[in-house]
Each structure stands twice: as C-alpha cells, then as structure tokens.
Amino acid sequence: MALDPTAFKTIVPSRYITFTIPNLLLHLHHFNASQLRVAVLDSPAPSEPVQIAAMLVPIGRESDWYFSTEQGHLQLILNFPQLSRLFLIGNSPTSTHPTSYNPLLCTDGVASVADSSVVEENLMPLLIELIPRSAFCRTGDGLCEIPFLSYEDEVIRSLVLDRCVGEFVGEMLIEDVELESEDGGGREFRRRLRFKRMPNLVQTQIKIRPKNVDFVNMEEVEFEIVDDGVLVHPYLTPMVAGLSVIRSFLDAKIGNGIKPKALCLGVGGGALLGFLSSQLGFQVLGIEADNVVLEVARRYFGLERGNSIRLCVGDALDMIGKFATQVESNGFHGYVLENGEHLNDFDDKFDVIMVDLDATDSNIGMSAPPLAFFQKSALFAIRTLLSKDGVVIINVIPSDQTSYKLVITEFKEVFAELYEIDVGNEDNFVLIASASEIGHVSVHRQSKFLKKLKQVSGSFLDSIRLI
Template sequence: MNLLPRTAEEFSSAGYWERFFKKRGEKAFEWYGDYNKLCGVLHKYIKVQDKVLVVGCGNSELSEQLYDVGYKHLINIDISETVVTHMNQRNAERRPDLAFHQVDATQTPYEDCSYQAVLDKGTLDAMASEEEGALARNMLTEVSRVLCVGGRYVCVTLAQEEVIKLAVEHFVQLGWAVRLHCLQEERGKEEDSFALPVFVLVCTKFRQPMPMPILEMCLGEDGAPVRHAQVVELLSAVREHQSYSVLRKRLRTSTDASSNLSLTLCHAKTGLPRYTLTVQDCPPGTKVPRSNQFAIFIVPQGSETAWLYSSSEGRRQLAASANFRRLVIVAMHRNQEYTDMQSVQSELSPMVMDLAPPGMPVNQQVPFLSVGGDLGWREEVASGVSQLSGQYIVENVKGEDGELYRRLVFLSNAALIQSESRLVALSAASSQKKKNKRKSKAAAAPVTPSNSLTVDSGFLCCSHHEVMVAGLTMVGVGTPQNKDVPLSVLLVGLGGGGLPQFLRDFVPNVTVEVVELDPVVLEVAQQWFGFQPDDRLIVTLGDGLERICALEKEGGRLFDVIMFDVDNKDSTLGMSCPPAAFVETPILQKVCSLLTPRGLFILNLACRDPALRKTVLERVSGVFPTILSRKIEEEINEVLLCSRVEKEAPDAARILPSLSQSAKNLQSALYSNRTEPHRKPHIDIAELLKDIKVE
C-alpha cells in the first residue's frame, strides 16, 4: 500500500491527509528527520519557556519528545480530525498538558502576538503546491500575525525552489531576518536519506522592519552564517547545497567511469569560486591495488586548460596512470590566493570523504597527488571588458616545463586560452642563462618580474599555429624558384598576434593583412603581447566575412594564402572554430576566388560533432579539389590545407612525399630570414608534416 501522494495537489488536500492518517494508524510518520536529527538547531532558536505553535503536527513524535525534555507550552494543530483525536488519546495520561487541536493553519483562532515561536515540519512544503502558493501565503500571514516581536518561525523544509522563494520573499517584504541552516546527513547513512538535504528556515520578527534584508546561510546546525545581499543569492546558495547533496549521495552509492561529475567549491567568506572538483572513476573490471581506493590530484595553477586535465579523455588517461579506483581532480581558480600545498590539503581534507567511492572505510587515509609537489604560479597583469566578448584577463603563468607564459583569457569561456605566448628575459644572454638553470631544476625556477620580460616572437605556443606555418610548404615558400617571389597572406583572427608576427618576422618576402573584429583584442595584443604592425603587417578592424565579401566585390587583389583562425562565440554548437558562417559554400567560393593560381586556404577546424565535421569537409571539398589535414595531438583541433591545384589522380599519396624536400626548404628559409641573431624560429617543419593525410 503506497501512502505517499500521487500529485502535488494532494499534499495540500485535507481529504488526503484524513485518509493518510486513517490508513497509517498509530505508527508515527517523520517527515525530514526525527528529534535526534533536529534537536540541535531547534534548541538553538526555541527556548524551553517559549509558547510554541506547532502547525501541521501530524502524528510525528517531535512534539512529544520536545515536551519530555522540558517544553511544556506546546500547542499542536492539524487539519485532520483523525490525527488530532489519535494524538490526544495517545498523550492523555503521560502528557496531559500537551494539547492537539483540529485547526486550519491558514485560519487560526489565536490572538495577535500570542506565540514566541511557530514550528513547522514539512507543512509549508505540503501547502505550497496548492493554487500557485496561495494556501502557503495564507498560512505564512497567520504565522506573521500570531508571532510576537522577537518571535521566530522555524520551518523544516526540503527548500524546493518555488517553496523557499515564496517563504523568503514573504518575510523579506515584512522586514524580518531570514536564516537557513543546511543539515547534512552523517557519512555512511546516504542509502537511507533524502537525495536533497533538509533545511531549517528561521525567520525572526522585528519591532521595526529592517531597511536592508538580512539573509544568511549556515552549513550544519553550528556553521558560521554567510551573509547574502539579495534573495536571488540566497536561493543560489540553496541550489548549490542541494546539487552537492545529490552529487554526494550519488558518489557514495555508485560509480560511473563514463560520467564527468564535477562541483565547484566557493570561498566561505567571499562566495567566489575557489576549487572545481571533477570525479573520475576507473572502468568496471579494472585491476586496482586494494590500498588504491581513492586519491586527490591537485592541478598546478595555470595548467587547468591542459588536455590532460580539461578533457574527458585526458582525465581518463590521468586516472588510469594514477591507478586509483576513484580520482578527484582539483583545479584552483583565478583571483584566489593559495599559500602552499599543505594549506590546500587542509582546506580540502574535511570534505574529501564526502566524495569517496562506495564501501570505503571512513577512517582510511586519502593521498594527495600533484606534479612535483608544486602548486604552480599565476599572476594577473591586466584585466578589462570587451563589448563583444565580455570580461578578459591577461595573466602570466609558469608552465609545467618551468617556462613562463602570457595568456589572454575571456572569462565567458575561462576554460579556453584565447592567446598564449612564451616569455623570455629582455637580455638574450640572461634568457639563455635562465633557460639552462630551468633545465637543471625546473620546479624551483625563480619567477621573473613582469617588467623584465618580453614575448618570444619565434615561439608559437599553439600547435595549430605551427601546422598553419608548416602548410606554407604547399605554396613553395623557400624553394629556389620562389626565392624572390612575394607572398601575400590574409589572416582572419588576430588573438595575441603571435601567428601573424611570426609570419612577418621569419617568412621571406611576406606581407600579411590581419582582419580582427574586436578592437580590444588589438589593444591587448599591442600592449601585452608585443604585437607591432608595420608596412608588411597591417590590421584591418572589422568583420572577417564582410572583409572577404568586400575584397571579392572590389576585385583586382589576390592572396597566396588565406587563413581562418577565429573562434565561435556560440558554445551551443558542436564546432568551436570557426563560426558556422565561415564554412558556408558561398563564403568558401569567395575565398577560392581571392586566391592566386598557387593559392592555399588554411582552416583551423575544431569540431566535436562527427556529422557536422563531415558536412564541413563536404562543403570544403566541393570548392577545393585538394585537401590535406593534420590532427593536433591531444586537442580537438585539426588544420585543413586546401589547394586549388587538382590532385594527381589516381595516386593522391604522391602529394605527401613531395612535401619532404619543401619542408627542408621552408625550415631553412625561416631560419635564414631572421632579422636579429639571437632570435630564431622554434619550429620543426618536417616533424609537423609527418602525420598529415590526404582527405
């Protein structure tokens, strides 16, 4: 026999509760926990001498247990005649002063300001579903009326969003103080508990309404209150605790190697994100040493976006190499200070067991893993706002190789590095000296002050940029017959300017036009990434598609190479580079018409959706007869090299051997074209072309 209501409306139906208690009989029904679970927080807010109104008491033993520990002024009301009769009979001899009355909580007969406390365990939740909350509002109005100044409404609730929003807004409008306690289940009891945590809402009545709302959240019965400025912030904190409780229960009762469960832990005082924890389980059947049940891996600051830590495949590989049944991968957030590894471990240790795998003993030691025991290093050097892309930061980080790097990151997609450059000391001699030191002791490399660093324009941090440069072999750059032939490049997408500056500095006879939509990106590139336009490297501010259409319409100007290196702001699509409009057939045809006879179209493609990738390739191949592709290792990116020249049918594979000598020519040309002796291109063209294939 199922006694639980089938619809939300039944919760607030008097008829339902009458039938419920007749069927249930004498056995007590404890919504959201018994006295032992609730007594700590109840005793904190309800004094023994207080006159207390218990609304919707049901046949819970809570009032009886409160009475037995000294609360002698309890008035219990319920809408069910059956339960009121039963409770009076049950307590007639042992608790003659414990009163139970059949009263509708929305229309009580009690005088104004006649109670010091109103206790509600689940009644608000039951009423809130009826008539869009009208019944619950009527009850809360009665609660407000019967409570005296300094009195408290103490409500035990699951705090589902519409319910808690209704109650909090009601009391905030009255100028009362509102506090929520989130009660966590004891470890090891998740199997028998609610998926959602139980909250205790405490609303205190003041003589004069508070001019500013007092909204607080506490973790547990004794947790320090965290103040929130707005109702929406408090509700957000409730959702976070609920999400954590659901995740905690799931993790403690099951494992799933295919899921990527993650949660964000916020700073207790500021409320800002401090840690992101991602749980990675080993696949079923994996042989793991008995002692290797659970471990925590701390990702060095500045390495969060690395493939090993940010991708599903990378995290699975990391977990497999660590060989633990469950690995929790912890990333540290920007704008947060971390003293050392010991302090991070101390912060995380209290909650570690909440994420332990099923069946692991509570007292088992959990190891913390890291890369060389180092937290890494990060320094924010600039920040600002772009009207097109939102907030951004420029930061220096120390890589796991011990080198220093500068990055541009837009916070709307903080997991993506928009641009990155390697930093070196201003003095070439100093740079080489520090490089030798790092080789011998990378983990202990000193952090160089920002004002003594400069961008190494010969080093391309992005692997796809290296492949795009290597693709110039297809237009014969560096070959004897092209020794003095000019090379014109149109590049859509500036970023930090590393790619176009490399082309200008090392590719012989090149002129580059870069089209950049966002003027802020150009400002950042010039100020923080050493980007310096000149007569061989010009920047056109504007939409890349519009620029291509305008060039095609004007006619008379052709390019040897056109490159697309622009990201997609729409994260809902399965393609993050380029935006879909850039690979529509009409645009591809315009690109083709703007190329010289030897011309090459180079596309940075990042597409997670196999069907969408197939569509893109079909469109590109419909315009360009020859396409070579190079997958970027440990990334979703691939570079497409698209030529107007027909394949050498039927043996298309002849294209690849012909690139071998061209690679040597380009490598030599890049090295010999450097303008300063201490500057050199850090690139291996032959290696980059090894894994290229014909589409």
C-alpha cells in the same frame, strides 16, 4: 528566492543552477571559506543511461572563469560527453574576477595534499540530494556511483595583468602564467589572452621571461617578451606546417624576390602574424573584429604594424565578402580600408588564408571557427581570394565527430584537395584546403625558407594527410 530541491530530480538540457551553503567542512583543509559554492550543470546533450559526476574546484582558483561562469562549466562538461550532469563544489569566490593563483601561499600549506577521499565522503550526502531520479538503480543500494573527476592543467601559478572589454568580444583578461616544463625541469612562463565568453580557450600565448628569477609572488617580478621565433600556442605550429603543402610554389616565389601574401582572419595577440612576417618573409594582412583586441596585442604581446603587417578592424565574414567582390572587379589596386590602409601591395590574390577564430558559443557544436564560415557563400568567397596555387589553413575545434565530418564534407564540395593535421591535444585539427590540385614537385635544394619551415614544423610535416 528559496531553492526548490525538486528541481534537481529531472535532467533539463543546458540548465545551470548555482547556490551557496554554509561550510561545515572547515576541518578538511580543502574548504577554507565560510560558504561553499555548488554549481549543477545539465549537459546540452544528456547521455543515456544517465551518468553524473562531481569535481572539486582547485583551491585558489575559485574566481577563475573556468570554475565561476556558466560558459566555463559548459566547456568542462563538453569534455566529458558521457555525462548528463556535473557538480562543481568549491570555496565561495571572494572576488567576481580572477586575480592571481599561487598554491604556495595557501592558508596552511597543506591544502594541496588534503585527503581527497575524506572530502568526497563528506560531500556525498549533499550530492545524493542532487541526483536525478533517473540515476537511481534498481539493484544494490539503489544508487549509481558518483565519481569525482580531477581537474589538472599545467598552470603552477598565474597573475592577471589587465582586464578589458571589447565591443565585439566582451570581457577579456591578460595574464602571466608559470607552467610545468614539458621535460620536467626548469620554469616556463607565458603571457596569455583569454575571453570570458570562451574561458577555457586560450586565445593567444607567447613566451616571456622574468628579469629576476628569484621570486615567490608573480607580482614581485617584471617580465619581458622572448622573441626566439618559436610558436608556443599548440595549434599555430601545425597551421604553419600546413604551408608545406604548397612549399614548391612558395619557395619559387621567395626565390624570385616576391613576398608571399597572407590573409589572417583573427589576430588575437598577433603571434601568427608576427611569425609569418619576421620568420617566413610574408606580407600579412590581419582582420580583427574588435579594435580593443588589437590594442591589447600591441600593448602586451608586441604586435607591430608596418610595411609587412597591415591590420584592419571588421567582421571577417563581411570583409572576405567585400574583398572577393573587389578582387573580381578591379583587384586591390587603389583599394583603401576604412582605417586609411592601402592594399596596393597585395595585388589581386592571397597565397594563403589563415583562419583562427573562435565560435563565440560552444553550444553550437563547434568551438572554432564560427559555423557561418562553412556556408557555401563564405567558402566560395575564400576560394575567390586565393591565388591559383593558394591554400586556406583553418583551425577547427569540433565538439563531436559528427560536426567535424560535416565540416569536411562542406570543404570537399568547394576546394580541389583537402588535407588534415591532428594537433594531438584531443581538441584541435588543422585543415588545409587547396584552390587547385597540387603537383607534388620535389624541391631538391634546401632553401632558407624550406629549412625554416622544417625547423619550426617538426614532426607535423610528416603527419599531414590527404582526406
């Protein structure tokens, strides 16, 4: 079907159009394919006045879900709420799947230092044809400015290890990445899990290290998991820091030889479950909607089930509803999951419930968790499952402040107290809701549990605030 140029003259919320054109800019190095791919996305909530911008796809990453899918584009434009329309221009992908990324192996070695201003100048006639009428000004030359945004992240190079398809989460990939070190020296390597439905959201990452450090291609080296008791996913450390709200209760329980009980809604690669079990001595039950995700966690991320970690497959909302009914009637004594797991060890209540679930669709105003978790029925079920001194700790990624304020209001209507940790990455907030008012009892002795909690949580302990 021929492209109708008039289609671009108006803004249509959430409309997504892609097309290819012959590449006449081969001499500019940045573009080295015979075809250019152009994507035009209109924001779900267009700004007034209309503002537009363009972005060049990093060379070598054209097949990455960040830049080649509608959901990837959507998450990009949601990072710029002032925009009404975003253009992405890059080499036409040679593959429909992400494979690897290594700028060291670019065609002529100069693509990374191409003169971006010359590229932008040569693209301007094309972009002018794609501008909506409402973006034209009545002053000056009649055109609004079209700024070029830059995409920057810490990834130096990457390699996709595997792609899987889960019945619930859909297509996912496991990749090894080399990152820029935060202190500017050395190398850092991670293994990551990403879902195609939310391509810009890393579901899980853990530390890995190469068995041979002298390599150019990541395909050439074998990596091993680093088990140093450190959480590297940005929001997991503040989630663990949230335990300090009930540190006196947990410390007393551990001091009496009783393992605290944790329910984790969302397993992913299992980094949080493994940490709670191995580093803090928790008995952990993890609920994951997709069995394929659990297989990935075991195969690639070192998750091991055993006496301290139990796993079950099921929808988190359905499971907490069933658990709440079970707890109110007869507790977990004699209760058997569909996979044959007995929950006798979990008694009647959980000391902490950790919620780490994505929303499956960032159009709804929340990237994590699903909005259904803020319904009164779900919040009351969670509170029913908590021990008297327990807390629910939840990772929240709101798309805007209005959505976030609504979440806070819902929590305050069900729970006794609500605390917040700002993760500091402009995306995540951790909310800690307590089943009852917390007595702030000082713990004078430095137990092993408290030392470990302080060691892993760092400055986040001081950033917890009551809201």
